[in-house]
Amino acid sequence: xxxxxxxxxxxxxxxxxxxxxxxxxxxxxxxxxxDLTAQHDAILETTQMAPVYASREEVDSxxxxxxxxxxxxxxxxxxxxxxLSTLTAxxxxxxxxxxxxxxxxxxxxxxxxxxxxxGPSGCGKSTFLRILNRMHELVPSASxxxxxxxxxDDIYDRRKKLQDARKHIGMVFQKPNPFPAMSIYDNVVAGLxxxxxxxxxxxxxxxxxxxxxxxxxxxxxxxxxxxxxxxxSGGQQQRLCIARSLAxxxxxxxxxxxxxxxxxxxxxxxxxTMAELQKExxxxxxxxxxxxxxxxxxxxxxxxASQGTPGQIVEHGDTDAMFHDPQDExxxxxxxxxxx
Ligand SMILES: Nc1ncnc2c1ncn2[C@@H]1O[C@H](COP(=O)(O)OP(=O)(O)OP(=O)(O)O)[C@@H](O)[C@H]1O
Numbered sequence: 001x002x003x004x005x006x007x008x009x010x011x012x013x014x015x016x017x018x019x020x021x022x023x024x025x026x027x028x029x030x031x032x033x034x035d036l037t038a039q040h041d042a043i044l045e046t047t048q049m050a051p052v053y054a055s056r057e058e059v060d061s062x063x064x065x066x067x068x069x070x071x072x073x074x075x076x077x078x079x080x081x082x083x084l085s086t087l088t089a090x091x092x093x094x095x096x097x098x099x100x101x102x103x104x105x106x107x108x109x110x111x112x113x114x115x116x117x118x119g120p121s122g123c124g125k126s127t128f129l130r131i132l133n134r135m136h137e138l139v140p141s142a143s144x145x146x147x148x149x150x151x152x153d154d155i156y157d158r159r160k161k162l163q164d165a166r167k168h169i170g171m172v173f174q175k176p177n178p179f180p181a182m183s184i185y186d187n188v189v190a191g192l193x194x195x196x197x198x199x200x201x202x203x204x205x206x207x208x209x210x211x212x213x214x215x216x217x218x219x220x221x222x223x224x225x226x227x228x229x230x231x232x233s234g235g236q237q238q239r240l241c242i243a244r245s246l247a248x249x250x251x252x253x254x255x256x257x258x259x260x261x262x263x264x265x266x267x268x269x270x271x272x273t274m275a276e277l278q279k280e281x282x283x284x285x286x287x288x289x290x291x292x293x294x295x296x297x298x299x300x301x302x303x304x305a306s307q308g309t310p311g312q313i314v315e316h317g318d319t320d321a322m323f324h325d326p327q328d329e330x331x332x333x334x335x336x337x338x339x340x
Pocket of ligand 1: 120124127128
């Protein structure tokens, strides 16, 4: 995919192009929120059909020349940061109907670090990630057992609202999913509406600049905040989605293969952005790309579902150790590309 900006007038139907200019919030706010929520849910659905533009090997070989030493240094050096939040999963089992897909998975995702979830297709990584911010329960047949603790508080506690989990634990998907006809500015503040947070115009302006800066996009878009989000390149759209998640000031950011639909240059920019972001938010990323896991994470968990059994964690710990001195033969085989 090219990193060149897309001409919005070519992809947005003429009747919707008036959205390119100031605020689209023209309806009754409740109606608007209902529409927005429906659109958001529809987008979540479509993200399950995300295209993959290159194989793991292709992306790795293309990214390698860009892998400057300073890209690896900040991530590797990151220490747990007590000022940030720790997410702990305890004995998580999960089902779709009668099909058990995770078995007693426990994992601590330390504050201020990047934890990478790796493993072959179908071993339950995405399901585990979606359990971490209560998205699993959106699937009608889905159920689960176990606890997810954010700084010690169970996000599944009956007294806790679903919205609170979403506010504290943001998610970025495989395929960039900005609201295409909505302006860049309104895309960033959309998260506030979805989580019911009210803010003044000045607060929003400040938030938009801060979120876009943290997502590594501010310099590229500050002169065209009223242009539609759909007019950005794929990589820029993904950073816009990161900014949208950051606007609600999450404590944890979950990323489900955030670069799999992006070209190598955009992948590099997102990885650099992650190295900066982990100073302000704890990150959990699902990736099929072993080189990416090594570049961006300090902690790593290897999931495996062997011969139709539910997914389990075979081994987890320090990323360097997992890749260079794995304790389990299956981890060694997987990280060295012998299966999966
Ligand atoms: N909505 C769903 N309904 C029924 N089964 C599902 C659903 N989503 C996932 N599954 C099943 O749950 C198991 C785990 O899937 P999951 O997507 O979590 O694995 P994964 O490791 O993330 O795979 P991949 O790397 O291919 O994305 C698979 O057997 C999958 O078919």
